[in-house]
Amino acid sequence: IAGFKVREGWPIGIKVTLRSERMWDFLDRLVNIAIPRVRDFRGLNPKSFDGRGNYSMGVREQIIFPEIEYDKIDRVRGLDVTITTTANTDEEGRALLAALNFPFKK
Template identity: 45%
Template sequence: MLNQHSLEEIAEIYNLLGDIKKEYKAGIKPILMQNSSKLFNNPHTIPKLKKIVVNRGLGVSAQNTNILKKNLEEFEKITGQKPVVSRAKKAIAGFKIREDMELGISVTLRGEKMYTFLTKLLFFTFAQIRDFRGLSLRSFDKAGNYTFGLKEQLIFPEVEYDEVDQVQGCTINIVLDHNSPKYRNESIDKILNGMILFKFLRFPLNDCGYYDKYDSFAEINRTWDKKRHLKRKRWSQE
């Protein structure tokens, strides 16, 4: 028999599955303002999704018209938006790369398409990954954005197995809009904001327990400072 906590979780998942944008405005924002009033006393300081960038590097293979065309069609199926071709900004003779040479494809999702893609990613795509152990917290950058890679395109429901000539992955960058006040504008604050938002959005973060032994983020900062100091000391001795 399900307990109350399980029923609440199921209700949250169904709300997110129905409409993430609506649930964020009507459910997540009021809860954050009520339960974390010291952090989010102003609704504009609550972190929110800004855009999702999906890209794939093709390298020299992008010069093959058929390969490039097939990748463009595949990305359009996956994201629901026509991708753009990424080009080299400068020539690199060692890698046989010319200036303005086609090297990959990229899609930037905003608005409804962004939320649609995120819903598919959270509730359908991750479930297709074999031996999936969750996403790492260490994939947050200093700006509080989150980047991770997927090894193959077959986990997306739009991709047919028979149509795939070569297994290729992609990189997904989730950009957040923080709007934090100046006294909470450090990297650790932005990462904390991202962790809080991802928890409410049901992101499968796997190593949250790594930080349970610390009482505060100030202690985590001190620990990482010690590690950086030890690394510098070791490098100086080599």
């Protein structure tokens, strides 16, 4: 696929599911450390729920996480984060994430 400069057999993505303590650690670092490091951050989009209480967001630069050393990466990459909740509606999901201090736009 020449337009994307990739070849057959090359890894192009990864999916990770976090549960229990690792999930809570990731969410804590995301909300309290990584998101505040985003330049010109104005809040998370409150409309990014899927209709069933699950939330998706994109991160343009993986370097907002302090564990990633800038001089050890070949290029800046982004990632998508989907938070699957037990909420049945977007309102319930929004209330849950707001209680976890997710900084939604007003």
